[in-house]
Amino acid sequence: MQVVSKDFKYQNLEHYLLDMINSGRFNVGEKLPSLRDVSQKMHVSLATVTHAYMELEKKGVIEARPRSGYYVRQKVAPLPIPDLPEHDVQIGKLSRTQLIQTVLGIVGEKGMLPFGCICADSSVLPHKALARIMNSVLRTHGQDVMSYESIQGNPLLRKQISWRMQEDDCRVTGNDVLITFGAMEALYLALRSTTRPGDNVVIQSPTYFCFLQLLENLGLRAIEVASCPTNGVSPRDLDRAFSRFDVAACILAPNFNNPDGALIPDATKQEIVTLCESNNIPLIEDDVSGDLYCDLEGRPRPLKSFDKIGNIIHCSSFSKTISPGFRVGYMIPGKKMDKALEIKATTNVSCSTPTQLAIGKYLEEGLYDRHLRKLRRRISDQRTHMQQYLPEYFPQGTRATQPKGGGVLWVELPKQIDGTKLFFDVKKHNISIAPGAIFSTSESFTNFIRLSCVGFWNDEMRAGLETIGRLAKEQLGSEY
Amino acid sequence: MQVVSKDFKYQNLEHYLLDMINSGRFNVGEKLPSLRDVSQKMHVSLATVTHAYMELEKKGVIEARPRSGYYVRQKVAPLPIPDLPEHDVQIGKLSRTQLIQTVLGIVGEKGMLPFGCICADSSVLPHKALARIMNSVLRTHGQDVMSYESIQGNPLLRKQISWRMQEDDCRVTGNDVLITFGAMEALYLALRSTTRPGDNVVIQSPTYFCFLQLLENLGLRAIEVASCPTNGVSPRDLDRAFSRFDVAACILAPNFNNPDGALIPDATKQEIVTLCESNNIPLIEDDVSGDLYCDLEGRPRPLKSFDKIGNIIHCSSFSKTISPGFRVGYMIPGKKMDKALEIKATTNVSCSTPTQLAIGKYLEEGLYDRHLRKLRRRISDQRTHMQQYLPEYFPQGTRATQPKGGGVLWVELPKQIDGTKLFFDVKKHNISIAPGAIFSTSESFTNFIRLSCVGFWNDEMRAGLETIGRLAKEQLGSEY
Numbered sequence: 003m004q005v006v007s008k009d010f011k012y013q014n015l016e017h018y019l020l021d022m023i024n025s026g027r028f029n030v031g032e033k034l035p036s037l038r039d040v041s042q043k044m045h046v047s048l049a050t051v052t053h054a055y056m057e058l059e060k061k062g063v064i065e066a067r068p069r070s071g072y073y074v075r076q077k078v079a080p081l082p083i084p085d086l087p088e089h090d091v092q093i094g095k096l097s098r099t100q101l102i103q104t105v106l107g108i109v110g111e112k113g114m115l116p117f118g119c120i121c122a123d124s125s126v127l128p129h130k131a132l133a134r135i136m137n138s139v140l141r142t143h144g145q146d147v148m149s150y151e152s153i154q155g156n157p158l159l160r161k162q163i164s165w166r167m168q169e170d171d172c173r174v175t176g177n178d179v180l181i182t183f184g185a186m187e188a189l190y191l192a193l194r195s196t197t198r199p200g201d202n203v204v205i206q207s208p209t210y211f212c213f214l215q216l217l218e219n220l221g222l223r224a225i226e227v228a229s230c231p232t233n234g235v236s237p238r239d240l241d242r243a244f245s246r247f248d249v250a251a252c253i254l255a256p257n258f259n260n261p262d263g264a265l266i267p268d269a270t271k272q273e274i275v276t277l278c279e280s281n282n283i284p285l286i287e288d289d290v291s292g293d294l295y296c297d298l299e300g301r302p303r304p305l306k307s308f309d310k311i312g313n314i315i316h317c318s319s320f321s322k323t324i325s326p327g328f329r330v331g332y333m334i335p336g337k338k339m340d341k342a343l344e345i346k347a348t349t350n351v352s353c354s355t356p357t358q359l360a361i362g363k364y365l366e367e368g369l370y371d372r373h374l375r376k377l378r379r380r381i382s383d384q385r386t387h388m389q390q391y392l393p394e395y396f397p398q399g400t401r402a403t404q405p406k407g408g409g410v411l412w413v414e415l416p417k418q419i420d421g422t423k424l425f426f427d428v429k430k431h432n433i434s435i436a437p438g439a440i441f442s443t444s445e446s447f448t449n450f451i452r453l454s455c456v457g458f459w460n461d462e463m464r465a466g467l468e469t470i471g472r473l474a475k476e477q478l479g480s481e482y
Numbered sequence: 483m484q485v486v487s488k489d490f491k492y493q494n495l496e497h498y499l500l501d502m503i504n505s506g507r508f509n510v511g512e513k514l515p516s517l518r519d520v521s522q523k524m525h526v527s528l529a530t531v532t533h534a535y536m537e538l539e540k541k542g543v544i545e546a547r548p549r550s551g552y553y554v555r556q557k558v559a560p561l562p563i564p565d566l567p568e569h570d571v572q573i574g575k576l577s578r579t580q581l582i583q584t585v586l587g588i589v590g591e592k593g594m595l596p597f598g599c600i601c602a603d604s605s606v607l608p609h610k611a612l613a614r615i616m617n618s619v620l621r622t623h624g625q626d627v628m629s630y631e632s633i634q635g636n637p638l639l640r641k642q643i644s645w646r647m648q649e650d651d652c653r654v655t656g657n658d659v660l661i662t663f664g665a666m667e668a669l670y671l672a673l674r675s676t677t678r679p680g681d682n683v684v685i686q687s688p689t690y691f692c693f694l695q696l697l698e699n700l701g702l703r704a705i706e707v708a709s710c711p712t713n714g715v716s717p718r719d720l721d722r723a724f725s726r727f728d729v730a731a732c733i734l735a736p737n738f739n740n741p742d743g744a745l746i747p748d749a750t751k752q753e754i755v756t757l758c759e760s761n762n763i764p765l766i767e768d769d770v771s772g773d774l775y776c777d778l779e780g781r782p783r784p785l786k787s788f789d790k791i792g793n794i795i796h797c798s799s800f801s802k803t804i805s806p807g808f809r810v811g812y813m814i815p816g817k818k819m820d821k822a823l824e825i826k827a828t829t830n831v832s833c834s835t836p837t838q839l840a841i842g843k844y845l846e847e848g849l850y851d852r853h854l855r856k857l858r859r860r861i862s863d864q865r866t867h868m869q870q871y872l873p874e875y876f877p878q879g880t881r882a883t884q885p886k887g888g889g890v891l892w893v894e895l896p897k898q899i900d901g902t903k904l905f906f907d908v909k910k911h912n913i914s915i916a917p918g919a920i921f922s923t924s925e926s927f928t929n930f931i932r933l934s935c936v937g938f939w940n941d942e943m944r945a946g947l948e949t950i951g952r953l954a955k956e957q958l959g960s961e962y
Contacts (some may be wrong), residue, residue, distance in 0.1 A: 099824065103824070103827075106633075106827065110630065110632060121629070121630065124625035124626070124628050124629050125625065127625065127628045129620075129624055129625050129627065129628045132620075132628070133617075133620035133621065133624075133627075136616065136617075136620055136836070137613075137616075137617045137620065140609075140612075140613035140616055140617065141613065144609055144613075145604035145605065145607065145609050146604070146807075147609065147613075147805075147807055148604050148607045148609045148612070148805040148806070148807050148808070149601070149604050149805075149806060149807050150590065150601065150806045150807055151807060152590060153586070182830075183663060183830035183831075183833075183834075184830055184831055186828065186829070186830050186831050187829060187830040190828065190829050190830070194699075198679075198701075199678075199679055199701075212827070212828060212831075215824070215827065215828045216828040219674075219824065219825055219828045221678075221679075325627075325628040325629075326628070326629060326630045327626075327627055327628050327629045327630055327631060327834065327835030327836065328628070328834055328835070328836065329830065329831070329832070329833065329834040329835075344579065344583070344695070344699065345699055347583075347586065347692070347695065348666065348670065348692060348695045348696040348699050349666070349667060349670050349829065350662075350663035350664055350666050350667040350670070350809065350830075351663075351664055351666045351692075351809070352809070353809065354663075354807065354808055354809045354834050354837050355807030355808070355809075356616070356807065356808065356836070356837065357834050357836065357837065
């Protein structure tokens with residue numbers, strides 16, 4: 003996919019002006035600067051400014067007054083945040099495997115507009131740096147690259163990971179890290195290390211659908227606890243689940259839960275860690291989106307940073323930030339290290355040597371933070387664009403999250419709309435989205451969809467968003 | 483590790499002469515050709531021939547008669563093949579995890595003489611070709627290498643694998659292949675697709691110890707059926723196990739079972755395939771050593787080539803032949819494809835993109851067969867050397883397998899010797915071996931050890947073998 007640069011530029015200006023208006027820098031009724039002023043100040047052509055003003059006029063945000071100039075007509079407020087569905091702690095039967103497999107298949111197809119894909123667009127990923135490093139690794143480490151790495155993983159990579167975690171207030175060394183094939187294997191090893199078939203596992207609702215599949219495959223039962231887009235999971239709900247059920251483990255994504263983007267505040271994190279400790283329930287942390295914070299001063303803390311006794315199994319990866327295809331993830335299993343190593347050895351022995359070394363060297367060269375800054379900016383740009391177009395394109399009554407990080411928006415459509423039907427409808431237009439139904443074992447989210455921000459935006463994406471909205475409206479029939 | 487070429491050369495000549503004598507080309511009492519004749523005929527220096535004759539004289543194989551020349555004094559027969567231990571079909575409790583982990587740790591240590599390691603020595607592996615190909619893949623496929631591969635695996639690699647299997651009489655296409663992280667993951671997916679915790683699984687005895695660990699981790703029970711070094715598994719024994727127990731699956735390594743090198747004859751393979759079909763028991767085939775045949779006209783047939791209904795789950799990898807560190811294996815799951823894909827997706831999503839592409843291109847370039855010929859020759863050379871030195875270095879009463887392929891010798895020591903003690907004793911001399919006790923849940927093999935032939939031989943290895951023998955003799959005390 004290629005960004006048409008001219009297109010992209012004018013959209014940035016429009017976006018900038020919208021921000022000015024929505025943030026109150028220009029008030030309703032106020033006169034906007036002249037086309038020539040904007041052109042000179044923003045270093046863009048007069049044609050570009052004219053185009054941007056015309057687009058804003060079309061949207062009804064500004065209006066031209068003859069022989070006077072452009073004036074602010076109205077603000078475009080972002081959509082309200084979704085309501086928390088009526089939700090009690092509940093136990094559910096898992097059986098949405100087929101829909102999930104269909105979704106995964108369609109999201110993976112080439113040529114789809116990637117509103118369903120949660121991996122950063124490959125144009126944003128550091129493929130040139132990684133190719134250079136891999137080439138140097140193969141030349142320098144020659145025969146070693148051919149051999150098994152230790153079960154626990156490459157020591158250089160483990161050390162680099164531990165240093166990053168120390169910056170996030172986690173007391174870990176390279177010896178505490180176990181390298182896995184992506185965060186998915188980390189989750190798998192965490193559950194295999196803490197549960198037996200038939201056990202109950204507490205998860206957020208909504209939660210990443212692959213976790214539901216993993217639970218089903220391991221013969222585990224999901225106990226869903228409400229996740230609130232603004233505050234995450236409440237310790238009170240967790241406590242209730244712990245008292246009502248015999249719980250073997252608890253999986254939480256404290257930083258930008260997929261799909262609702264929920265961020266658990268630090269004070270609540272501390273409470274939850276203490277609660278799990280005192281109930282002797284292993285707490286499995288999925289932190290794959292923690293590095294993708296956007297409207298925050300710094301990275302939100304992992305639950306692991308509150309862990310004093312090794313009760314937390316921290317899981318993460320570089321799949322969302324460096325490369326999904328390299329399959330390099332990791333876990334800090336705490337007390338479960340020996341068990342996790344034993345299971346890892348009999349599942350696939352150890353991780354690939356060349357990919358571990360390449361990521362390890364990439365971190366060692368200090369390239370990661372600069373790359374993350376670029377990636378966060380690209381994702382944030384796309385999200386802002388989407389938030390601005392959603393009110394225009396989507397049916398009245400639509401709500402959407404305003405996450406402070408992660409790569410997804412969680413969209414609540416009017417009750418009558420079936421998100422799964424919408425998924426199949428937009429697929430015919432070569433657009434992928436994720437239907438809300440797959441993110442829970444309950445029926446709470448059938449009118450939800452998840453839209454991804456993979457760091458890529460152009461007019462085709464804008465038109466795609468318009469199509470999704472139009473098809474959603476069509477479900478409402480003639481009344482709209 | 484470096485092969486000292488002079489050393490290596492003379493040992494080859496000695497080896498050649500020994501072969502001539504043992505095969506009856508020179509009979510006991512017969513005069514050997516003069517040093518000068520051998521030097522000219524074999525294109526080696528006179529010093530090399532002198533050295534070889536002196537070594538053979540030291541071993542008592544030939545004798546110098548003054549002013550006449552060298553005469554054959556006696557043949558050195560290889561050791562007899564191990565007795566089949568008294569062995570009934572039995573059900574066992576798995577609990578040798580700790581010893582296995584110790585063995586894996588020591589085998590993986592750098593600087594150990596690799597009699598315990600079953601991966602080809604890295605000097606034999608095609609690291610230069612792979613580095614070149616990987617570099618080209620990263621340049622040509624740029625961004626694609628960063629993305630997820632499909633769950634089933636890279637299509638080019640799957641097609642290449644299916645073509646190789648077609649040559650071995652298997653009716654498969656690329657669509658029947660599922661790429662895995664090594665054969666270990668293939669076995670794991672095969673068992674997860676066919677069993678539930680508590681189920682019974684038939685395995686060979688002895689069997690690869692990682693299979694025992696995998697069974698234990700999955701909560702499965704091992705039913706051991708005797709493996710005979712010369713004929714493999716008998717259908718009668720299998721039938722008996724199937725009638726006595728409720729069997730969920732059966733794992734067999736028909737071609738050069740690790741550790742006893744057993745090769746099941748083709749007629750027996752057909753019988754076994756039919757037996758499993760008629761009992762409706764999925765047959766999991768481990769074929770990682772099939773390409774490493776040595777004293778055979780061609781590759782032995784996989785069980786899969788007898789499969790007409792998809793009941794056989796064929797598992798293999800390139801870890802023993804191209805690179806263990808790349809972690810590229812595969813399975814032909816037959817009827818269990820959908821189930822295996824579902825479990826793969828929730829265990830680690832999919833295999834690494836760059837390593838799959840590199841191995842796929844390596845096969846496409848037609849480099850594999852030439853490499854296999856070289857690898858087989860190197861392994862065979864080492865095995866012949868070991869078989870010739872074993873009678874000299876090891877205690878009387880020792881027996882050893884004479885496998886027609888694979889990379890290991892299975893050595894039965896006199897009953898009084900404890901293979902596990904020997905493992906710890908030789909470790910102090912920086913030598914790794916595998917103790918027999920870990921290859922079964924029974925106590926049948928405590929006086930056995932497994933010695934690997936990884937395609938590497940020099941005087942250090944010879945001295946290492948001598949040390950193992952000496953430490954074994956020491957266990958027998960003063961009577962020897």
